[in-house]
Amino acid sequence: MRLDEVARSRRDPGVVVLEGFHAIKHAVRFGADLLGVWTADPAEVAALIARLAPDIALDPTVVSEAELAAVVPRAQVLAVARRPRQPDPDGILALPGPAPVILLEEPRHLGNLGACVRVAAAAGAAGVITTGVQDPWHPDALRGSAGLHFALPVARSRVIRTGDRPLIALDPTGEPLSAAVPERAVLAFGTERDGLSDELLARADARLALPMSPGVSSLNLATAVSGVLFALTALRGR
Ligand SMILES: C[S@@+](CC[C@H](N)C(=O)[O-])C[C@H]1O[C@@H](n2cnc3c(N)ncnc32)[C@H](O)[C@@H]1O
Incomplete structure (x- = not known):
């Protein structure tokens, strides 16, 4: 998935948008299937993983701050995951x-x-x-x-x-x-x-x-x- 497709995916009930490191961390830890991860600051994301979640692996696509802010104004890292199959x-x-x-x-x-x-x-x-x-x-x-x-x-x-x-x-x-x-x-x-x-x-x-x-x-x-x-x-x- 490309970053410019994230806005459309917000209306797709089959996927979920995860804004911020902690949301992505728990989603991955509990089995999320990520379709894309983006950040403008890969060093900071790597430091957060090392400090807070060495059990998870992320391979974010690096984009500019302006590109990321155009999609999500407040997060330093953004991901889209498949919505998990869960009971109704x-x-x-x-x-x-x-x-x-x-x-x-x-x-x-x-x-x-x-x-x-x-x-x-x-x-x-x-x-x-x-x-x-x-x-x-x-x-x-x-x-x-x-x-x-x-x-x-x-x-x-x-x-x-x-x-x-x-x-x-x-x-x-x-x-x-x-x-x-x-x-x-x-x-x-x-x-x-x-x-x-x-x-x-x-x-x-x-x-x-x-x-x-x-x-x-x-x-x-x-x-x-x-x-x-x-x-x-x-x-x-x-
Ligand atoms: C902000 S409160 C709602 C306030 C509302 N004016 C009322 O009197 O119920 C939101 C919900 O939190 C729960 N809640 C808040 N205080 C509670 C208490 N002391 N004991 C049990 N439930 C509480 C209730 O389920 C309540 O409906």
Whole structure:
């Protein structure tokens, strides 16, 4: 692939654009099939690999700063990868094992969405399902996840679906989170401004919260996902 083809590939659902070293590093580490890598500073990329990711190999095409900035204004290295084959939402829900699935209801901020994918991967969630208009594979979400979309399945669903899993609503008004959260749960988190929908709250088997100091209304979405996943790990003694 040539650098001047990257703009068109942004509209191709079969490929993903990876902006920045960390996104590319994780994508490669978790098996990405790269179609092209470009940088204007190969020495810096080589230094980053040596310092942060000696387990990966990259062979970037060297272009001028102006050529790279015309495609991506903020990154010192850019790559395009084939979008990995991953389960659809029903496939994610059907995955075996005790790990929870993270359901993000209509997330608005792509960086936040990506940060949720990142912590879901770090904490061993089975997968991430989103609803709403945002494409969870948008380059800004991939940048937010540091490329960890390649480490676990991430898919968008048009409707709220839970398969045969219990649905747990995470909401600041809920009961304090405890180790009693069932295994294989769908852990649902609401949109940044308005929280969870009435429909989801009505369907939930339980409504749970991370207790906060008096006067604090809520946590940032990705912070809440992180707090819940790692609190559950600690509460269950794993
Ligand atoms: C920024 S908050 C939404 C704030 C919204 N005004 C509300 O009251 O729900 C985004 C999501 O993070 C989760 N969240 C935030 N703080 C939480 C807490 N203390 N306990 C559990 N979940 C929380 C909830 O799922 C919430 O819908």
